[in-house]
Every structure is written in C-alpha cells, then in structure tokens.
Amino acid sequence: MGAVEIPSLKATLVSGRTLGQGRGKVIGKFSEEYFRNVAICELNPEDLKSLGISPGQNVKITTKTGSVVVKSAIASQASQRGLIFMPYGPWVNMVIPSETYGTGMPSMKGIEAEVTAASDEKLLDLRTLVRHVTGEA
Amino acid sequence: MTILSKTIIPNVICTFCGSTCDDLQVTVEDEKVLSVRSGCSSSLSKYLNYNADRYLSPLVRKDGELRDATYDDAVCRSAEILANAKYPLLYGWSSTSNEASRAGIELAEWVGGVIDNTTTVCHGPTLLGVHDIGEVSASLGEIMHRADLVVYWGSNPVHSHPHHIMRYTSMSTGRFRLSKKNRTMVVVDVRRTDTAKLADQFIQITPNGDYELMCALRMAIRGDELEQDVISGVPAEKIEELAELMVSCQFGVIFFGLGLTMTQGRHRNVDVALSLVRDLNARTKFLIMPMRGHFNVAGANEVSAWVTGFPYAVDLSQGYPRYNPGDTTAVDVLVRGDCDAALVVASDPVASFPIEVSRHLAKIPVITIDPHPSATTPISEVVFPTTVVGIETGGCIYRMDGVAIMTRPVVSPPPGLHSDVEILRDILAHVKKLKAGQQA
Numbered sequence: 001m002g003a004v005e006i007p008s009l010k011a012t013l014v015s016g017r018t019l020g021q022g023r024g025k026v027i028g029k030f031s032e033e034y035f036r037n038v039a040i041c042e043l044n045p046e047d048l049k050s051l052g053i054s055p056g057q058n059v060k061i062t063t064k065t066g067s068v069v070v071k072s073a074i075a076s077q078a079s080q081r082g083l084i085f086m087p088y089g090p091w092v093n094m095v096i097p098s099e100t101y102g103t104g105m106p107s108m109k110g111i112e113a114e115v116t117a118a119s120d121e122k123l124l125d126l127r128t129l130v131r132h133v134t135g136e137a
Numbered sequence: 138m139t140i141l142s143k144t145i146i147p148n149v150i151c152t153f154c155g156s157t158c159d160d161l162q163v164t165v166e167d168e169k170v171l172s173v174r175s176g177c178s179s180s181l182s183k184y185l186n187y188n189a190d191r192y193l194s195p196l197v198r199k200d201g202e203l204r205d206a207t208y209d210d211a212v213c214r215s216a217e218i219l220a221n222a223k224y225p226l227l228y229g230w231s232s233t234s235n236e237a238s239r240a241g242i243e244l245a246e247w248v249g250g251v252i253d254n255t256t257t258v259c260h261g262p263t264l265l266g267v268h269d270i271g272e273v274s275a276s277l278g279e280i281m282h283r284a285d286l287v288v289y290w291g292s293n294p295v296h297s298h299p300h301h302i303m304r305y306t307s308m309s310t311g312r313f314r315l316s317k318k319n320r321t322m323v324v325v326d327v328r329r330t331d332t333a334k335l336a337d338q339f340i341q342i343t344p345n346g347d348y349e350l351m352c353a354l355r356m357a358i359r360g361d362e363l364e365q366d367v368i369s370g371v372p373a374e375k376i377e378e379l380a381e382l383m384v385s386c387q388f389g390v391i392f393f394g395l396g397l398t399m400t401q402g403r404h405r406n407v408d409v410a411l412s413l414v415r416d417l418n419a420r421t422k423f424l425i426m427p428m429r430g431h432f433n434v435a436g437a438n439e440v441s442a443w444v445t446g447f448p449y450a451v452d453l454s455q456g457y458p459r460y461n462p463g464d465t466t467a468v469d470v471l472v473r474g475d476c477d478a479a480l481v482v483a484s485d486p487v488a489s490f491p492i493e494v495s496r497h498l499a500k501i502p503v504i505t506i507d508p509h510p511s512a513t514t515p516i517s518e519v520v521f522p523t524t525v526v527g528i529e530t531g532g533c534i535y536r537m538d539g540v541a542i543m544t545r546p547v548v549s550p551p552p553g554l555h556s557d558v559e560i561l562r563d564i565l566a567h568v569k570k571l572k573a574g575q576q577a
Contacts, residue, residue, distance in 0.1 A: 012344045014327060016395070017297040017430070023182040026153070028190035029488060029511050066492065077293075079328045083344065089488055090512050096491040101403070104261045104450060104466025106491050108399040110327075110344040130515045133487060134499040 006116050007051050011043075011084045013061065013095070013113040021087035030126055038089035039123055042075040043115070047082065053117045060118035061086070061095050063111055068094035069121045084115060090129050142166050150544045151180045152232075152527030155429030155537035156277075156298045156305070168548045170528070177299035184528065191509050192522040193551055203520060208555065208563075215480070215504045215519050216567035220575065222478035222502075224454055225250035228467050229484030229506075230441075231259075231434035234532025234544070237557035238433075238440040241482060242451075244565045247572060249454040250476060253467040254437035255430075255484050256449040262398040263427045264438065264448050265462060266407025273414050273424050277304075277538045280424065282311035286386035288323045290410070291347065291396015292428045295331040301428070302335065306392070321382065325350070326396060340379065343370035345401035351409040354380055358416050383417055390424040429537035432527070436535035471497045481505045482557060483526075487512035506560055521560050524550040532558070 020037030027033045041059055048055060051072075059072045061084070068091050079085060086092040088108070095113065098106050124132070131137035149161040162174040163184060173184045195211035196203040206214075219225055227245045230238045231254050238254075245252035256264065280287075287306045294301040302308050307322040314320050324336040325347075333339040342350055346369025353368045357380035363373040383389055391414060397406040410425060417423035429435045438448035445451045447460035450467070463469060467486070470476050471494045478501055487495045488511065495516075502518040505511070508525045524530040529550035533543055550556075555563075 014344060015399075016293065019178060019296045019299065022153070022179040022296070025485075025488075026179070026183040027186045028509065029485065030190065075328070077328050077330045077333075080341075083327065085328065093488070093490060093495070094492050098468060098472050098491040098493040100463060100466065100468055102463035103265065103403045104257050104462040104468055105398060105403055106258065106468055106494075107401070108258070109396065110400045126512060127515070130487065130512055133492060133495045134516055135496070 009047055009051060009082070009115040011047070011082050011113050011115055013063065013084050013086065013111040014109045015086050015088050015092045015096070016109070018087045021089060034089075035125060038087045039070045039091045040073050040087065041070045041115070042073045042079070042085040044079055044081045044083065045074050047084075047115070048072060048074060051115065051117045053119060058118045058121055058123060060116045060121060062114045062116070063095040063097065065095050065097045068092070069118050069123055071123060084113065090126060091124075094129070094132070143171065146547050149547055150527055150534070150542055151176060152432040152525075152534070152544060153177075153180050153183050154298045154432060155434060156301050157432050157534060157536045157542055158300050158304060159542065163547050165548050170548060179299055187508070187525050187528050192520060193553065195522065196517075196520040198518045203515075203517070208553070211519050211521055212560070212563045212567055215564045216571055218478050218502045218504060218518065219244070219248045219480060219564065220568045220571035222248065222250065222476075224476050225478040225480065226467060226470055226476040227252040227480045227482070228254070228486060229482040230254040230437040231256070231431035231484065232526070233433065233483035233557045234526050234534060235433070235436045235440045236532050237482065237561060238437050239444065240558050240561035240565065242441065242444045244480075244561055244568065245451070245453050247565060247568050249456075251450065251452045251454070251465055251467070251470055252441070253450045253465070253470075254434065254441065255489070256434055256438055257466045258468065258489055259395065259430055259434060260398055260427045261449060261462060261466065262404035263407045265404035266411055269404075269408050270411035270415065272411060273418060274426055274538065275424050276540055277536065280390050281305045281309045283313055283388040284311075284390045285314060285319060286321050286323070286382065286389035288325065288389070288391045289332055289336075290325040290391055290393040291400075292392055292394025293326065293330040293332045294392070294428060295335070297394065297430065298428060301392075302332070306390075307335070321386070323379065323382070338379070340371055340375065346370060347397055347400060347406045348402040348409055350376070351406070351413050354383075355409070355413050355416055358384060358413070358420070383423070384420045386421060388422045389417065390426065392426050392428050394428045426538060433534040435537055435539060436533070439535050439539065468494050477501055479503045481507070481513055481517075482561070483507060485511035485513050487516060506557055522554055523560060524554050524556045526557070529554075530556045
C-alpha cells in the first residue's frame with residue numbers, strides 16, 4: 001500500500017493589517033487576543049474543503065523560506081481560490097523571504113506558498129516562536 | 138471639564154494610526170483612563186489597555202537572564218554597547234515623537250552606524266518613487282472639502298485606518314461635498330476587502346498586477362488603444378471606464394497602501410502611480426497620498442530629512458549622512474550581518490521583519506526602548522520601559538499628510554518611568570563621556 005497523499009494547495013500568500021491584529025498588538029504582544037488574531041491563515045472556503053479540513057483546524061504554510069503552522073479560517077474578506085491571507089506579525093514572518101532586490105523592502109505580499117493540512121501539528125506561541133529566532137528551539 | 142473626580146478631556150489626539158484623529162474625548166479619574174468616546178475600535182483598545190501589560194523598571198541581561206536594574210545601570214550599559222559598537226543600527230522612531238527622533242539622530246551622529254525608521258518595511262518604496270517623480274499632494278482637510286473621486290488602491294482603511302473614510306473622504310461632510318452622494322469611491326485590491334464593500338466600484342486585480350494595470354490606465358487616459366482584452370485580471374472596457382471616471386472628475390485622489398510597496402515592482406509601482414497622477418493633472422485636478430501606518434511614521438521621515446537630508450536608511454558611519462536604500466536599509470544591514478549592536482525605539486522588529494533578519498538581531502546586543510513588552514524585548518540586552526506618547530507624555534507628531542500636531546498627556550505615567558526623549562538624552566550624555574575617554 002502506498003503512502004497516503006496529504007492534500008496540498010499551491011497558493012499566493014498576501015500578508016496585511018487587520019482590525020484584530022491592530023487591536024491585539026495594543027492589548028499586548030503576548031496577549032491571547034494577539035495570538036488568536038495573528039496566528040491564523042484565511043482561505044477561500046472551497047480551498048479549505050479541498051484540503052479536507054474544517055475552519056479552525058491547523059494548516060502548515062510553506063514557502064521557499066520555511067514553514068509555519070497556524071490556525072485556518074474562512075476568509076472574512078472574500079478572496080478568490082488560490083489566494084491566502086495572513087495578518088502581519090511574527091507567524092507570517094517565518095515564511096517571508098528577506099530579499100529586498102535593492103529596495104530595502106522584503107516581499108510581504110504576493111508570495112508563492114503551499115498549504116497543507118496540519119491538524120496534528122502544534123501552534124507555536126509567541127515565546128516559543130522567539131526561541132526559534134534565537135536558535136534555542 | 139470635571140464632574141466630581143472625573144475629568145473629561147476633549148479633542149485628544151489619537152496616537153494609533155497615521156490618520157491621527159483629533160476628536161477623542163477621554164474620561165480620566167485618579168490618573169486612569171476610564172473611557173474613550175469618538176475613537177475607532179483600535180483607538181479604544183489602545184487607550185483602555187495601554188497600562189495593562191508593561192514593565193515598570195528597566196531590565197538588563199545578567200547571566201543570560203533579563204533582570205530588574207536601576208535606570209542609571211541601564212543607561213550605562215546601553216551607552217557602553219553603543220559607544221563600543223563599530224556599526225550600530227538605530228531603528229524604529231515611528232511610534233514616538235519628533236523630539237525623540239531628533240534626539241535619536243543626534244545619538245546616531247555620535248555613535249556612527251545606520252539610523253533607519255519603520256518606513257523601511259512600509260512606505261520606503263513610496264519615498265523612492267517620490268524621489269524619482271514627485272508627488273501632487275494636499276492636506277486631508279482639502280480632500281475632505283473638495284474630493285469627488287476617491288480611489289483606495291492596495292489599501293484597506295476599514296482595518297488599517299478605521300476612521301479615515303468617515304473623517305476625510307467618502308463619508309465625511311465637506312464644504313463642497315456634503316455626503317457620500319457627492320462622491321464616488323473606487324477600491325482596487327486583490328481581495329474584496331471590507332473597504333471594497335463600501336465602494337461604488339470595486340476592481341479586483343491579480344496579485345503583483347498593479348504595475349501593468351497602472352500602465353494600462355495611463356494608456357487609456359492618453360487615448361491609446363488597449364491591445365489586450367484583460368490586463369492584470371481586469372477587462373479592458375473596465376479600465377477604460379475607470380480612466381473616463383478619473384478624467385471627468387473635478388478633484389480626484391488616490392490613497393495607496395502597501396499593496397503597491399510590498400509587491401513585485403515596489404517603488405516602480407509607486408513611480409507609475411505618481412506618473413499616472415501627473416498625467417491626470419493635464420486633464421483635471423488629481424492628488425495622491427500614501428496611507429501612512431504608524432501615527433508618526435511621517436514625522437520620523439520629516440525629522441530625518443530636515444536633519445540629515447534623507448528620510449530614512451541614513452548611514453552616519455563615515456561622519457556624514459549617506460543614503461543608499463537597498464544597502465543602508467535596516468533589513469539589508471541585518472541580513473548581511475554588518476551591524477554589531479542595535480537600539481530599537483518604539484518598534485518591534487522581531488514582529489515585523491522576516492525571520493532571517495531577526496535571527497541576526499538576536500545575535501547582537503539590542504537595547505529596546507518601548508512602553509510595552511514586545512517580541513523584541515526577550516532578545517534584548519537592555520530594556521527601558523517608557524512613557525506612552527499621546528497618553529502619558531506629549532510631543533509633536535506629523536499626520537499622514539504632513540500636518541504637524543502637538544499631542545499632550547492625559548494622565549501621568551507610573552512613577553520612575555522616563556520618556557523616550559529623556560532616555561535617549563541620558564544615553565547620549567554617557568556616550569559622549571565614553572567617547573571622550575576613548576579619544577584620550
């Protein structure tokens with residue numbers, strides 16, 4: 001019997017500001033509000049279905065830079081199939097490439113990404129994520 | 138106005154986003170903010186929670202742990218780090234006052250290295266575009282009174298600048314444009330955002346397609362024929378309709394966001410947007426304005442420009458200002474591993490830079506000056522808690538249209554906390570002593 005193929009989705013990742021992210025960051029970077037609003041990825045409902053998961057289950061976002069596990073959500077601001085959205089913050093930074101092409105600005109929108117279901121994988125809280133930055137985790 | 142022990146302070150300047158609304162009504166009692174009226178939900182969150190999670194004493198890393206320290210110890214350690222660094226990065230500045238930016242630039246002049254503000258990962262490409270083409274602009278008041286066509290391009294103000302539409306554009310009451318009926322609002326975006334839902338026309342484009350669409354619009358405005366049927370996901374007829382709408386308005390404005398600056402093309406997207414507006418001014422009156430994010434990011438640019446000649450990414454390591462975005466910008470300096478120390482003021486680079494960039498920051502001594510714990514504080518060598526500009530301390534800030542506004546405190550800070558300006562001046566005084574010793 002061959003290995004079970006995990007459904008995956010080729011997508012364009014756009015990061016951006018949201019009200020929840022803005023509110024969360026002033027309530028506190030280590031607050032539940034910030035974590036709940038920022039460690040997420042919004043997808044088109046059909047795309048979510050194609051991954052075989054329900055909203056709220058974890059997904060893994062992978063780009064050429066790396067990968068991050070976040071909670072999935074149905075896009076509150078409708079996006080077409082193949083477009084995924086993550087709020088600005090430490091979680092999306094895990095998959096954003098650092099090249100600036102001589103401008104000082106990394107590509108934070110319009111990045112090629114792959115999404116896979118990751119229901120069994122854990123979300124990183126901010127403290128653990130910072131340990132990934134320092135190399136302690 | 139004081140009712141019993143409560144004081145209601147009118148016309149408070151909001152220090153959340155670049156709109157810097159000046160109509161908050163803040164009720165305080167016993168040096169605590171009880172309620173806020175007229176603010177958006179972001180503003181309310183800020184004013185009601187600013188005191189919830191914060192350090193009340195400076196922290197200095199000892200034996201690998203951040204531990205409480207005296208203010209003097211923290212100043213000495215910071216000065217040592219900066220005075221001994223060969224190429225420090227001084228970063229942040231957009232969520233504090235112009236006075237703090239000015240003090241920061243003076244410190245940068247003494248320690249050398251690079252001083253950069255958060256524009257670098259925000260509207261940096263906008264400034265590069267403006268250097269090339271120039272910008273037709275006005276105050277937000279002018280736009281409120283006169284604009285009959287408002288285009289939000291790659292910007293979602295319902296989420297990023299929640300009262301922008303209500304105070305300055307489509308839903309505001311202007312002298313010559315009384316209501317939404319007198320204005321047309323167009324949104325160009327890759328998603329049907331909550332802002333798009335309020336628009337008279339929504340134009341959905343493919344990601345990274347802004348440059349082509351702007352070029353097509355320029356062609357249509359010149360009267361050239363569009364040879365492709367669909368450009369960046371938009372049918373040619375729709376582009377021609379938008380061109381007609383732009384040419385036939387009396388007073389148009391494009392507000393653009395990071396949808397132009399963070400995508401493929403970056404400053405070239407801004408170049409073409411500015412050129413489009415230049416073309417339009419041959420036919421009608423048209424303006425363009427970036428939607429600046431942090432409440433004083435415009436001020437950080439202005440202060441840097443009037444002191445050093447350049448708005449961001451200024452390298453002072455040679456003893457004179459040098460400006461070469463892509464080389465002297467914070468992300469590039471960090472990715473190359475050039476800098477050997479960093480001072481972070483009113484910013485959270487670990488929450489806003491790609492991980493590879495933050496990884497270098499974590500390897501060097503970082504001094505953080507911020508009112509609140511952030512993703513950057515755990516990697517810091519020294520942490521200064523500070524007062525909150527616009528709530529506990531005053532200072533001058535610039536609104537997104539460059540209008541200078543004086544903020545003022547509404548409550549006193551917790552005892553023992555210093556402002557960004559005081560901390561920077563104290564570090565500078567100590568750096569001067571150390572530098573004098575190094576030269577002796």
